[in-house]
Protein backbone atom coordinates (compact mmCIF):
# COMPACT_ATOMS: atom_id res chain seq x y z
CA UNK A 1 0.00 0.00 0.00
CA UNK A 2 1.35 3.45 -0.76
CA UNK A 3 2.23 5.12 2.51
CA UNK A 4 2.47 8.84 3.22
CA UNK A 5 5.96 9.32 1.70
CA UNK A 6 4.80 7.57 -1.48
CA UNK A 7 1.70 9.75 -1.69
CA UNK A 8 3.83 12.85 -1.07
CA UNK A 9 6.17 11.70 -3.86
CA UNK A 10 3.19 11.29 -6.18
CA UNK A 11 1.92 14.75 -5.15
CA UNK A 12 5.24 16.41 -5.99
CA UNK A 13 5.45 14.58 -9.28
CA UNK A 14 1.86 15.53 -10.21
CA UNK A 15 2.27 19.16 -9.22
CA UNK A 16 5.25 19.53 -11.54
CA UNK A 17 3.31 18.10 -14.45
CA UNK A 18 -0.33 19.14 -14.10
CA UNK A 19 -0.54 22.34 -12.04
CA UNK A 20 -2.08 25.12 -14.14
CA UNK A 21 -3.35 22.69 -16.77
CA UNK A 22 -6.96 22.74 -17.86
CA UNK A 23 -8.83 19.42 -17.94
CA UNK A 24 -10.52 19.33 -21.34
CA UNK A 25 -12.06 15.87 -21.15
CA UNK A 26 -12.80 13.27 -18.46
CA UNK A 27 -13.47 9.60 -19.02
CA UNK A 28 -14.46 7.35 -16.12
CA UNK A 29 -14.18 3.72 -17.19
CA UNK A 30 -14.88 2.20 -13.79
CA UNK A 31 -17.84 4.04 -12.23
CA UNK A 32 -17.31 2.53 -8.75
CA UNK A 33 -14.04 4.49 -8.58
CA UNK A 34 -16.14 7.59 -7.96
CA UNK A 35 -17.81 8.07 -4.58
CA UNK A 36 -20.96 10.01 -5.40
CA UNK A 37 -22.58 10.85 -8.73
CA UNK A 38 -20.33 9.98 -11.70
CA UNK A 39 -22.08 12.26 -14.22
CA UNK A 40 -21.81 15.18 -11.84
CA UNK A 41 -18.12 14.40 -11.25
CA UNK A 42 -17.44 14.47 -14.99
CA UNK A 43 -19.52 17.63 -15.49
CA UNK A 44 -17.81 19.59 -12.69
CA UNK A 45 -14.26 18.47 -13.50
CA UNK A 46 -14.44 19.00 -17.27
CA UNK A 47 -13.26 22.49 -18.17
CA UNK A 48 -11.72 23.17 -14.76
CA UNK A 49 -8.06 24.04 -14.29
CA UNK A 50 -5.89 22.23 -11.73
CA UNK A 51 -4.87 25.04 -9.41
CA UNK A 52 -2.81 22.97 -6.97
CA UNK A 53 -2.17 19.43 -5.73
CA UNK A 54 -2.23 19.01 -1.96
CA UNK A 55 -2.24 16.10 0.46
CA UNK A 56 -3.75 15.16 3.80
CA UNK A 57 -2.16 12.00 5.24
CA UNK A 58 -2.55 9.46 2.41
CA UNK A 59 -5.23 11.42 0.52
CA UNK A 60 -4.23 13.39 -2.56
CA UNK A 61 -6.16 16.63 -2.96
CA UNK A 62 -6.40 17.79 -6.56
CA UNK A 63 -7.67 21.36 -6.23
CA UNK A 64 -9.62 22.84 -9.14
CA UNK A 65 -10.11 26.53 -9.92
CA UNK A 66 -13.92 26.18 -9.74
CA UNK A 67 -14.06 25.71 -5.97
CA UNK A 68 -14.00 21.91 -6.02
CA UNK A 69 -11.32 19.41 -5.03
CA UNK A 70 -10.88 15.82 -6.16
CA UNK A 71 -10.08 13.79 -3.05
CA UNK A 72 -8.12 10.78 -4.32
CA UNK A 73 -7.15 7.80 -2.20
CA UNK A 74 -4.82 5.34 -3.93
CA UNK A 75 -5.52 2.56 -1.42
CA UNK A 76 -3.61 -0.63 -2.38
CA UNK A 77 -2.39 -0.15 -5.93
CA UNK A 78 -3.65 3.17 -7.31
CA UNK A 79 -1.21 5.10 -9.50
CA UNK A 80 -1.17 8.20 -11.65
CA UNK A 81 0.66 8.35 -14.91
CA UNK A 82 1.08 11.39 -17.15
CA UNK A 83 1.51 10.52 -20.79
CA UNK A 84 0.50 11.58 -24.29
CA UNK A 85 1.15 8.06 -25.56
CA UNK A 86 -2.13 6.14 -26.19
CA UNK A 87 -0.36 2.88 -25.30
CA UNK A 88 -0.09 4.16 -21.70
CA UNK A 89 -3.83 3.42 -21.38
CA UNK A 90 -4.72 -0.18 -20.62
CA UNK A 91 -7.47 -2.26 -19.01
CA UNK A 92 -6.41 -1.02 -15.57
CA UNK A 93 -6.84 2.65 -16.54
CA UNK A 94 -10.06 3.61 -14.77
CA UNK A 95 -10.04 7.40 -15.11
CA UNK A 96 -8.49 9.41 -17.92
CA UNK A 97 -8.19 13.19 -17.65
CA UNK A 98 -7.14 14.85 -20.91
CA UNK A 99 -5.17 18.05 -20.33
CA UNK A 100 -4.96 21.14 -22.54
CA UNK A 101 -1.35 20.37 -23.51
CA UNK A 102 -2.31 17.02 -25.05
CA UNK A 103 -1.04 14.97 -22.11
CA UNK A 104 -3.34 12.64 -20.25
CA UNK A 105 -3.42 12.15 -16.50
CA UNK A 106 -4.25 8.45 -16.26
CA UNK A 107 -5.38 6.79 -13.06
CA UNK A 108 -4.46 3.09 -13.02
CA UNK A 109 -5.54 0.67 -10.34
CA UNK A 110 -5.05 -3.08 -10.76
CA UNK A 111 -6.99 -3.96 -7.63
CA UNK A 112 -9.68 -1.27 -8.02
CA UNK A 113 -9.65 -0.34 -4.31
CA UNK A 114 -8.81 3.34 -4.87
CA UNK A 115 -11.54 5.97 -4.70
CA UNK A 116 -12.12 9.55 -5.92
CA UNK A 117 -14.63 12.00 -4.58
CA UNK A 118 -15.42 15.56 -5.60
CA UNK A 119 -15.82 17.94 -2.65
CA UNK A 120 -16.29 21.64 -2.08
CA UNK A 121 -12.79 22.99 -1.35
CA UNK A 122 -14.01 25.35 1.39
CA UNK A 123 -15.62 22.44 3.22
CA UNK A 124 -12.85 19.84 3.01
CA UNK A 125 -12.54 19.70 6.79
CA UNK A 126 -16.15 18.45 6.88
CA UNK A 127 -15.44 15.49 4.59
CA UNK A 128 -16.08 12.24 6.46
CA UNK A 129 -12.77 10.62 5.45
CA UNK A 130 -10.62 13.68 6.18
CA UNK A 131 -12.41 14.75 9.34
CA UNK A 132 -11.46 11.69 11.38
CA UNK A 133 -7.73 11.85 10.61
CA UNK A 134 -5.38 12.46 13.53
CA UNK A 135 -2.32 14.74 13.30
CA UNK A 136 0.28 13.66 10.74
CA UNK A 137 4.09 13.67 10.94
CA UNK A 138 5.89 16.81 9.77
CA UNK A 139 2.79 18.96 10.41
CA UNK A 140 2.47 21.70 13.03
CA UNK A 141 -0.25 19.69 14.82
CA UNK A 142 2.11 16.73 15.35
CA UNK A 143 3.06 17.71 18.89
CA UNK A 144 3.52 15.98 22.23
CA UNK A 145 0.47 17.84 23.63
CA UNK A 146 -1.74 16.58 20.80
CA UNK A 147 -0.38 13.04 20.62
CA UNK A 148 -0.06 12.06 24.26
CA UNK A 149 -3.80 11.96 25.11
CA UNK A 150 -4.61 10.28 21.79
CA UNK A 151 -2.12 7.46 22.47
CA UNK A 152 -2.53 7.10 26.23
CA UNK A 153 -6.30 6.55 26.18
CA UNK A 154 -5.74 3.16 24.54
CA UNK A 155 -4.78 -0.02 26.35
CA UNK A 156 -4.41 -1.93 23.09
CA UNK A 157 -0.94 -2.75 21.71
CA UNK A 158 1.05 0.23 20.43
CA UNK A 159 1.37 -1.26 16.94
CA UNK A 160 -2.43 -1.24 16.44
CA UNK A 161 -2.77 2.20 18.02
CA UNK A 162 -0.14 3.79 15.76
CA UNK A 163 -1.84 2.26 12.71
CA UNK A 164 -5.17 3.80 13.77
CA UNK A 165 -5.45 6.84 11.47
CA UNK A 166 -7.68 8.64 13.96
CA UNK A 167 -4.86 8.58 16.55
CA UNK A 168 -2.18 9.79 14.15
CA UNK A 169 -2.38 9.65 10.39
CA UNK A 170 -0.01 8.84 7.58
CA UNK A 171 1.89 5.86 8.99
CA UNK A 172 1.03 2.42 7.61
CA UNK A 173 2.34 -1.06 8.35
CA UNK A 174 5.87 -0.52 7.01
CA UNK A 175 6.63 2.72 8.83
CA UNK A 176 5.03 1.72 12.13
CA UNK A 177 7.38 -1.31 12.27
CA UNK A 178 10.33 0.96 11.47
CA UNK A 179 9.35 3.58 14.06
CA UNK A 180 8.90 0.97 16.83
CA UNK A 181 12.34 -0.45 16.03
CA UNK A 182 13.87 3.05 16.15
CA UNK A 183 12.36 3.74 19.59
CA UNK A 184 13.10 0.20 20.90
CA UNK A 185 9.50 -0.61 21.81
CA UNK A 186 7.98 -4.06 21.47
CA UNK A 187 4.95 -3.81 19.16
CA UNK A 188 2.74 -5.53 21.76
CA UNK A 189 3.43 -2.96 24.48
CA UNK A 190 0.09 -1.60 25.75
CA UNK A 191 -0.18 2.01 24.53
CA UNK A 192 -1.06 3.34 27.99
CA UNK A 193 2.21 1.93 29.40
CA UNK A 194 4.27 4.40 27.39
CA UNK A 195 6.29 7.08 29.14
CA UNK A 196 6.40 10.71 28.05
CA UNK A 197 9.86 10.01 26.73
CA UNK A 198 8.56 7.10 24.61
CA UNK A 199 5.91 9.36 23.07
CA UNK A 200 8.45 12.09 22.38
CA UNK A 201 10.70 9.49 20.71
CA UNK A 202 7.80 8.17 18.61
CA UNK A 203 7.11 11.72 17.39
CA UNK A 204 10.77 12.28 16.47
CA UNK A 205 11.17 8.86 14.83
CA UNK A 206 7.93 9.31 12.85
CA UNK A 207 9.11 12.66 11.52
CA UNK A 208 12.51 11.19 10.63
CA UNK A 209 11.05 8.13 8.90
CA UNK A 210 8.69 10.30 6.85
CA UNK A 211 11.56 12.64 5.92
CA UNK A 212 13.76 9.71 4.89
CA UNK A 213 10.88 8.11 2.99
CA UNK A 214 10.13 11.27 1.06
CA UNK A 215 13.83 11.86 0.33
CA UNK A 216 14.08 8.32 -1.05
CA UNK A 217 10.99 8.78 -3.22
CA UNK A 218 8.90 6.33 -1.26
CA UNK A 219 9.04 2.59 -0.85
CA UNK A 220 8.49 0.20 -3.70
CA UNK A 221 7.88 -2.93 -1.65
CA UNK A 222 4.81 -3.52 -3.76
CA UNK A 223 4.38 -2.09 -7.22
CA UNK A 224 4.35 1.58 -6.37
CA UNK A 225 5.64 3.88 -9.10
CA UNK A 226 5.36 7.69 -9.05
CA UNK A 227 3.62 9.70 -11.77
CA UNK A 228 6.77 9.77 -13.91
CA UNK A 229 7.24 5.98 -13.75
CA UNK A 230 10.17 6.07 -11.30
CA UNK A 231 10.32 3.46 -8.59
CA UNK A 232 11.10 4.62 -5.08
CA UNK A 233 14.12 3.18 -3.29
CA UNK A 234 13.05 3.47 0.33
CA UNK A 235 13.12 -0.30 0.76
CA UNK A 236 16.94 -0.03 0.88
CA UNK A 237 16.64 2.01 4.09
CA UNK A 238 14.30 -0.33 5.96
CA UNK A 239 15.70 -1.86 9.14
CA UNK A 240 13.06 -4.45 10.12
CA UNK A 241 10.14 -4.44 7.69
CA UNK A 242 10.41 -7.55 5.50
CA UNK A 243 13.73 -8.46 7.16
CA UNK A 244 12.63 -11.50 9.16
CA UNK A 245 15.49 -14.00 9.57
CA UNK A 246 18.17 -11.35 9.05
CA UNK A 247 20.28 -9.81 11.83
CA UNK A 248 19.02 -6.70 13.64
CA UNK A 249 21.22 -3.80 12.43
CA UNK A 250 21.61 -2.69 16.06
CA UNK A 251 22.28 -5.89 18.05
CA UNK A 252 22.59 -8.74 15.55
CA UNK A 253 19.63 -10.76 16.92
CA UNK A 254 17.46 -12.33 14.27
CA UNK A 255 14.46 -10.18 13.28
CA UNK A 256 11.19 -12.05 13.77
CA UNK A 257 7.77 -11.66 12.19
CA UNK A 258 4.59 -12.11 14.20
CA UNK A 259 0.96 -11.05 13.82
CA UNK A 260 -0.19 -8.12 15.93
CA UNK A 261 -3.80 -7.04 15.56
CA UNK A 262 -3.96 -9.18 12.42
CA UNK A 263 -1.07 -7.35 10.74
CA UNK A 264 2.33 -8.84 9.87
CA UNK A 265 4.77 -7.24 12.29
CA UNK A 266 8.57 -7.25 12.18
CA UNK A 267 10.71 -6.53 15.23
CA UNK A 268 13.89 -7.38 17.12
CA UNK A 269 13.02 -9.60 20.13
CA UNK A 270 16.13 -8.44 21.99
CA UNK A 271 16.30 -4.68 21.71
CA UNK A 272 12.57 -3.96 21.47
CA UNK A 273 11.13 -4.50 24.93
CA UNK A 274 7.60 -4.82 26.33
CA UNK A 275 6.79 -2.26 29.01
Ligand SMILES: [Zn+2]
Pocket residue numbers: 248249250251252253268269270271272
Ligand atom coordinates in the same frame (compact mmCIF):
# COMPACT_ATOMS: atom_id res chain seq x y z
ZN1 LIG B 1 18.14 -5.69 18.06
